[in-house]
Amino acid sequence: MTSSRATLIQVAERAGVSLASTSRALHGSGASEAMVERVRAAAAELGYSPDVTGRSLRLRKTFQIAFAVADIGNPVYVEMMTAIHEVLAPHGYRVVVMTTGDTPASTTELVRSLGSGFVDGMVLSPLRTDDGLVRAIKQAPVPVVVIGRSLGDQGIDSVSTDSAGGIGQAVRHLLETGRRRIGFLNGPPDTTPGEARRRGFDAAASDPGFAAERVEVALAEDFTVAAGVAAAHRLLAGAPDGGARLDAVVAANDLLAIGAIRAARELGLSVPEDVAVTGMDDTELGRVFQPSLTSVSLGSDERGHAAARIMLRLVDGDAGEPQTTSVGPRLVVRESTVPRPARASAPGEGVR
Amino acid sequence: MTSSRATLIQVAERAGVSLASTSRALHGSGASEAMVERVRAAAAELGYSPDVTGRSLRLRKTFQIAFAVADIGNPVYVEMMTAIHEVLAPHGYRVVVMTTGDTPASTTELVRSLGSGFVDGMVLSPLRTDDGLVRAIKQAPVPVVVIGRSLGDQGIDSVSTDSAGGIGQAVRHLLETGRRRIGFLNGPPDTTPGEARRRGFDAAASDPGFAAERVEVALAEDFTVAAGVAAAHRLLAGAPDGGARLDAVVAANDLLAIGAIRAARELGLSVPEDVAVTGMDDTELGRVFQPSLTSVSLGSDERGHAAARIMLRLVDGDAGEPQTTSVGPRLVVRESTVPRPARASAPGEGVR
DNA sequence: TAGTTTCCCGGAAACGTTTCCAGGAGATGT
DNA sequence: ACATCTCCTGGAAACGTTTCCGGGAAACTA
Numbered sequence: 001m002t003s004s005r006a007t008l009i010q011v012a013e014r015a016g017v018s019l020a021s022t023s024r025a026l027h028g029s030g031a032s033e034a035m036v037e038r039v040r041a042a043a044a045e046l047g048y049s050p051d052v053t054g055r056s057l058r059l060r061k062t063f064q065i066a067f068a069v070a071d072i073g074n075p076v077y078v079e080m081m082t083a084i085h086e087v088l089a090p091h092g093y094r095v096v097v098m099t100t101g102d103t104p105a106s107t108t109e110l111v112r113s114l115g116s117g118f119v120d121g122m123v124l125s126p127l128r129t130d131d132g133l134v135r136a137i138k139q140a141p142v143p144v145v146v147i148g149r150s151l152g153d154q155g156i157d158s159v160s161t162d163s164a165g166g167i168g169q170a171v172r173h174l175l176e177t178g179r180r181r182i183g184f185l186n187g188p189p190d191t192t193p194g195e196a197r198r199r200g201f202d203a204a205a206s207d208p209g210f211a212a213e214r215v216e217v218a219l220a221e222d223f224t225v226a227a228g229v230a231a232a233h234r235l236l237a238g239a240p241d242g243g244a245r246l247d248a249v250v251a252a253n254d255l256l257a258i259g260a261i262r263a264a265r266e267l268g269l270s271v272p273e274d275v276a277v278t279g280m281d282d283t284e285l286g287r288v289f290q291p292s293l294t295s296v297s298l299g300s301d302e303r304g305h306a307a308a309r310i311m312l313r314l315v316d317g318d319a320g321e322p323q324t325t326s327v328g329p330r331l332v333v334r335e336s337t338v339p340r341p342a343r344a345s346a347p348g349e350g351v352r
Numbered sequence: 353m354t355s356s357r358a359t360l361i362q363v364a365e366r367a368g369v370s371l372a373s374t375s376r377a378l379h380g381s382g383a384s385e386a387m388v389e390r391v392r393a394a395a396a397e398l399g400y401s402p403d404v405t406g407r408s409l410r411l412r413k414t415f416q417i418a419f420a421v422a423d424i425g426n427p428v429y430v431e432m433m434t435a436i437h438e439v440l441a442p443h444g445y446r447v448v449v450m451t452t453g454d455t456p457a458s459t460t461e462l463v464r465s466l467g468s469g470f471v472d473g474m475v476l477s478p479l480r481t482d483d484g485l486v487r488a489i490k491q492a493p494v495p496v497v498v499i500g501r502s503l504g505d506q507g508i509d510s511v512s513t514d515s516a517g518g519i520g521q522a523v524r525h526l527l528e529t530g531r532r533r534i535g536f537l538n539g540p541p542d543t544t545p546g547e548a549r550r551r552g553f554d555a556a557a558s559d560p561g562f563a564a565e566r567v568e569v570a571l572a573e574d575f576t577v578a579a580g581v582a583a584a585h586r587l588l589a590g591a592p593d594g595g596a597r598l599d600a601v602v603a604a605n606d607l608l609a610i611g612a613i614r615a616a617r618e619l620g621l622s623v624p625e626d627v628a629v630t631g632m633d634d635t636e637l638g639r640v641f642q643p644s645l646t647s648v649s650l651g652s653d654e655r656g657h658a659a660a661r662i663m664l665r666l667v668d669g670d671a672g673e674p675q676t677t678s679v680g681p682r683l684v685v686r687e688s689t690v691p692r693p694a695r696a697s698a699p700g701e702g703v704r
Numbered sequence: 705t706a707g708t709t710t711c712c713c714g715g716a717a718a719c720g721t722t723t724c725c726a727g728g729a730g731a732t733g734t
Numbered sequence: 735a736c737a738t739c740t741c742c743t744g745g746a747a748a749c750g751t752t753t754c755c756g757g758g759a760a761a762c763t764a
Contacts, residue, residue, distance in 0.1 A: 005467055005493055007750060018714040023752060032712060049467040053408040054750030057719050062405065064448070073434045075427075082425045085449060094448050094470065096416070097437060115357055115401040117720095118446065141357055225640050258640055265642065285637055288577050288610055290617065359720060370744040375722060384742060406720025409749050469750095709762070717754080724747080732739075 006046040015042035066122040068098040083304025104130040143314035152324030164200030166296035166329030170278040171204040179248035181214040197252040228259020254279035254286040276337040291335035358398035367394035418474040420450040435656025456482040495666035504676030516552030518648035518681030522630040523556040531600035533566040549604040580611020606631035606638040628689040643687035
């Protein structure tokens with residue numbers, strides 16, 4: 001917190017050369033060996049470090065990428081952010097975290113604010129989308145890569161995953177392991193993830209091979225453990241018509257799944273013996289939980305990586321057609337669905 | 353991704369007034385009512401939004417604050433980041449996430465890079481510290497607030513917590529609930545948190561009222577669940593001299609604690625009946641775990657809030673003496689230490 | 705040796721904004 | 735009616751950097 005910093009002009013004076021040469025010697029090309037040495041020495045003496053705001057203004061480039069989600073505390077988004085940072089940092093880009101708010105309108109406002117030019121691009125994972133948001137993204141003054149929905153046909157670069165298909169994988173797994181009375185624990189259906197999960201479950205349930213005898217659905221107020229506990233209680237409290245109790249719960253989310261396990265325990269049911277539970281997202285939380293959680297991985301880190309790589313391509317001016325890249329869902333079977341755990345691996349397996 | 357954006361000059365031309373007046377009309381004071389209206393209209397027609405890089409250059413202010421830690425995926429740091437963002441965003445500051453690397457040297461390098469002026473300040477939580485880092489922080493060209501160690505006497509603004517005292521609270525709690533053979537599961541002792549925990553345990557163990565009959569220590573390779581499992585196995589495998597097995601484990605961290613619970617289960621021990629386990633940090637993970645984890649809260653969000661508020665004060669030029677503010681540790685008793693859970697509250701208690 | 709190319713260097717402009725400064729117009733006071 | 739003051743406006747400079755452009759010297763070719 002000391003003396004004001006040295007500027008390029010001062011370095012130039014110190015080295016006794018022009019400003020232009022100084023700049024060239026430090027960054028660009030076209031400087032003689034002697035010049036480079038001389039300027040370097042002067043810069044070192046003065047402890048010069050280039051000012052990025054001046055640089056940004058001239059270059060029209062900030063070397064910053066925004067990452068915007070509704071809830072930066074959500075483990076899934078944390079994983080994405082980490083992945084994005086991993087890819088971007090080595091290329092000299094900084095990551096700015098932002099929150100979208102819950103509504104399409106607030107998200108749209110955020111996208112519009114990109115006009116201020118504080119970042120070179122934005123990786124966005126909107127919780128809810130509408131036409132206005134899509135329009136805003138298309139008109140954004142900097143590249144926007146969307147994680148969550150395939151908007152390639154809309155002319156928007158996006159990284160998607162087949163979470164609907166993932167729900168299908170979970171359902172099939174439960175049927176294959178003998179479950180017949182299946183509850184579907186979803187979050188708010190007006191969100192992008194909620195809508196996709198619902199679609200996935202409906203598709204699975206209308207499959208010819210769908211052998212379930214009983215199906216019930218409950219909606220949690222949001223994608224949290226607490227909401228999951230409450231909704232799962234309704235699901236597991238007992239069949240309203242006196243039918244047999246559910247023996248499996250497909251949760252839209254690891255947090256909801258853990259809520260379901262908790263509710264089951266509170267009702268005196270054991271997991272997986274009495275009721276099997278599947279989650280989605282394959283979070284650390286689910287991996288270390290006891291019983292460890294069977295979950296559909298949606299490759300949060302892969303998606304983050306992919307989005308970041310697309311972003312790098314875009315900010316380097318390599319435009320090309322907007323495209324949707326997709327990472328496949330992958331069921332990871334753990335203790336919460338199979339009575340004799342398939343834990344053939346070493347202690348602490350799946351734990352980082 | 354369309355036409356290049358409108359500049360203030362274009363707004364001025366459109367409004368038919370000078371550049372200076374345009375700027376004043378939009379931000380500053382000293383513009384007539386008519387002028388403001390006229391300029392506003394022109395700006396609206398052109399869809400003008402001010403360019404922050406130009407603004408930053410002139411104002412010598414970026415409205416950005418860096419948040420730097422070793423591992424941005426760590427739940428504790430995520431909580432801090434969220435808290436910091438909550439405080440700063442309403443004041444118009446953006447948060448830039450950065451990683452310090454594992455060593456004091458890499459952290460020092462990061463602090464030095466602040467000379468480039470891409471942020472107005474940095475909230476830093478270094479994993480390891482040395483004299484060079486302390487010097488670099490003191491000489492940093494922008495305010496730095498350190499979370500983790502009290503460096504107020506070194507002339508550095510910092511937010512600390514008494515994690516050593518927190519370990520003491522955990523130990524006392526275990527003694528009070530009848531435990532007598534206590535294991536201490538620490539992380540790398542050369543880290544700031546590791547060192548503080550060790551100090552705390554040593555202090556507790558040398559207290560006159562320390563009634564334990566047996567004490568053992570194990571060091572995990574890092575602060576992760578996997579490392580915790582491995583180290584806890586050593587701790588719980590049985591006393592080398594054939595003495596009675598430990599009946600309590602004080603872990604330096606929630607992740608290590610969960611590792612310990614897992615190891616206990618693998619050894620056929622039940623928690624908390626056979627062995628009680630305490631964690632530290634009071635993370636979401638520990639709250640939803642089964643058994644829910646008795647943990648010492650170090651107020652990650654409080655610390656984040658405090659650091660952000662100090663930062664706001666600093667960037668607003670209100671210097672004052674560097675100070676250390678401290679938030680107290682707070683033991684939260686849950687199922688992992690008391691056989692008959694004190695869960696008097698509603699289902700899903702402590703779960704967000 | 706003269707002409708041509710290559711290589712470096714310095715001057716100056718530009719990126720978009722805020723603010724200092726001077727001046728003009730109108731209002732107020734005597 | 736004149737001086738003084740207040741209020742508003744426009745010109746111009748400044749923040750720190752990169753890069754275009756022109757020119758001079760050196761190196762090459764014929």
